[in-house]
Every structure is written in structure tokens, then in C-alpha cells.
Amino acid sequence: MFELRRLRLLHELSLRGTLAAVADALSYSPSTISQQLAQLERDAGIALLVPDGRRVRLTEQGAALAAHAARALDADEEMRAELERLQPSIAPVRLAVLQTAARTIVPTALTLLAERAPMLRVELAEVPPEEGLFELSARGFDLAIAEQYPGLTRAHRPDLERHTLGLDPLRLATRGAAGPLGDLADRAWVMEPVGTAAREWAVQQCRAAGFEPDVRFSLADLGAHVALIASGHAVGMLPDLLWNGSRPPVTLGALPGDPAREIFAASRRSGAGRPGIRLVRDAIADAFDGLGAA
Incomplete structure (x- = not known):
């Protein structure tokens, strides 16, 4: 049986490309990442990584298992969302925002949330939209506020869904x-x-x-x-x-x-059903609409 924590490390490596980048993103040491991936190889009974200069790359089997790992992580998040709907909790919502949203939309949204869900914890980080959407896909955040400029399209990640806030x-x-x-x-x-x-x-x-x-x-x-x-x-x-x-x-x-x-909010499809994420997304939308009304 594969351990989900180790599968996530393999998934992160497939996204970020290097052990050092995975270690930095997850606050582990590179040696810990290497040890856990070595154990995952033993669990799989087949080579998942091969040396590539000073780095490593996924074998064909490693890439296949990384794809399965992504689906396993989605399933885990969907199960947690279902449990949260049945028994509401105060699981924090991690929010990535672009600078202008941090200055304008977010303060109003937090005020609305303080009235609607006072026990909900929102953790906020200001990051460029490019980074915020990548980290959202990599499960570093639960929700992101991003932008799209006219005539410039962003890649549509199949694991993410967008909700347009306005222009x-x-x-x-x-x-x-x-x-x-x-x-x-x-x-x-x-x-x-x-x-x-x-x-x-x-x-x-x-x-x-x-x-x-x-x-x-x-x-x-x-x-x-x-x-x-x-x-x-x-x-x-x-x-x-x-x-x-x-x-x-x-x-x-x-x-x-x-x-x-275009200003939009994005979330992972697998976690979009979480009540906390819906509450934050709705508050952000109402805050943006309020700015337009002002």
C-alpha cells in the first residue's frame, strides 16, 4: 500500500522538477525528500527516479505513478470536503492574492467573513498571479485571486476552476x-x-x-x-x-x-466543495461587487 505523504512528494517533484525545489516548498530537507522517495521506490518495487546530471528525473514508471498520485490527492481532498460538509469545521483557508486585491478586496472580504463565519481562519499571502496559480495547483494554497489581461490568455489548468469577479x-x-x-x-x-x-x-x-x-x-x-x-x-x-x-x-x-x-478567483476542483472555501470565495465576490457599487 502506498503512503499518501510519499505520493505527494513524487507529485511535487513532477511539478517542480528538482528535489531542492520540493524541499523548499514543503519545508523539508533535501535528504528527507530523497529518503522518502527511496522508500516509495521500494514500495513500488521499481525505479521511479534516475540521475540526470546533478539532478534526478522521473522514469516512465515514475511519471505514471506521479499521475496516479495527483488523482489520489484529489480523491483525498474530495473526501475531506465531504466530511467538512457533513460536520462543519474550522479548517483554515489559505489564500493567495495579487497586490491590488490585498489592498482593496481582501480587507472588506475579511470584514464580511468576521460576521458570517467568525471561527473561520483565513491565511493570506501576497504572491504574483503566476506563482499563486501554480502553488494553488500544487496545493500550497486553497484559493487564489488572479488577473487576466485583454488579449493575453493564461493556460487553463484542468485541475482548477475559475470564478470571474469582474473587470x-x-x-x-x-x-x-x-x-x-x-x-x-x-x-x-x-x-x-x-x-x-x-x-x-x-x-x-x-x-x-x-x-x-x-x-x-x-x-x-x-x-x-x-x-x-x-x-x-x-x-x-x-x-x-x-x-x-x-x-x-x-x-x-x-x-x-x-x-x-479580468479579476478572477480560482480553486482546485477537488476542494471547491469545502464550505470554508465557498465562504471565502463568496465574501471575495461580494467585496468586489461592493467596490463597484462605491
Whole structure:
């Protein structure tokens, strides 16, 4: 009989690629991971890993067992969700959020939850959407608030389901009056780091306007974007959700086509039935709707 804990280690290795990455994600030592996977090989009676330079890779049998491990983990989560429905518990809900949601949606959602389910514990981490969705699939989180930019699609993971919260308009941000986007070709730009959907989308807007942006400032903190723009050191593109009804310290202008990003909540299909996850997701949706009403 295979032990579920060891199967999860194999599943994590199939996702993350290295023993060190698995150890870091699960707060184990690499030697502990190696020992547990070696025991799993003995349980299976066949080689699951082979050396590949300084790393290891899954054998064909290892990949097959990793796929079965994913299904076993889903089944375990579904069983726990069913038990939680029959006997409500206070199992914590681990939530991954993008920065603007942490500043605006989450505080209101937590206030709603304090009234609706005061015993429910919500654990929050601010992570980029790309990382949040990956870790959600890897069971590091139970729920994620993420974004999708117009014209840029995210891969649809079959193990995740999405619930659209609404649209968040995107605008040109400058200090003082500014003309069309094409007039800012010679200005310094601040954008989010390379590899993020926000960066790719913003660069594409500039290219469509006929120029390659001079990105001098690459920062994940949108508050730093605002400070650089307000002080006249850069221009950028910012979402309305950042302001949440407050007066922006920058000048906001229209972008071609009046674009908006989609904000959505995602959860694993196997755990979506958990009452706690539903409560948090509903509170997030109500909080977002409340912002629109304001």
C-alpha cells in the first residue's frame, strides 16, 4: 500500500522538477525528500527516479505513478470536503492574492467573513498571479485571486476552476496632462518585472502605438510605481483597483480601446466543495461587487 505523504512528494517533484525545489516548498530537507522517495521506490518495487546530471528525473514508471498520485490527492481532498460538509469545521483557508486585491478586496472580504463565519481562519499571502496559480495547483494554497489581461490568455489548468469577479479598467498614468500613448515614446517607463502578464501586456500596448518602451524601472510594488510617476520620473499603466475610491496622486488618461483586466478567483476542483472555501470565495465576490457599487 502506498503512503499518501510519499505520493505527494513524487507529485511535487513532477511539478517542480528538482528535489531542492520540493524541499523548499514543503519545508523539508533535501535528504528527507530523497529518503522518502527511496522508500516509495521500494514500495513500488521499481525505479521511479534516475540521475540526470546533478539532478534526478522521473522514469516512465515514475511519471505514471506521479499521475496516479495527483488523482489520489484529489480523491483525498474530495473526501475531506465531504466530511467538512457533513460536520462543519474550522479548517483554515489559505489564500493567495495579487497586490491590488490585498489592498482593496481582501480587507472588506475579511470584514464580511468576521460576521458570517467568525471561527473561520483565513491565511493570506501576497504572491504574483503566476506563482499563486501554480502553488494553488500544487496545493500550497486553497484559493487564489488572479488577473487576466485583454488579449493575453493564461493556460487553463484542468485541475482548477475559475470564478470571474469582474473587470478592472487599465489607464495611462502620468504626472500632469499627457496626450496619446504614442506621445510618450521618449519617456522613462515603470513596469512590473519581466515574466509577468502585466509586463508583457504593457509592452505590447507600447509596441502597438509604434514604439519600444524605455523601461528603466522594473518593480513589483505598484505603490513604488505611483511614487515614481507622481514625482515625474516615469510614466506607466495602472489599474483602477489600485485607488479604491481614493484620489489618485497621478493623472490618469485613456488607453487605446479602453482596456480592462479580468479579476478572477480560482480553486482546485477537488476542494471547491469545502464550505470554508465557498465562504471565502463568496465574501471575495461580494467585496468586489461592493467596490463597484462605491
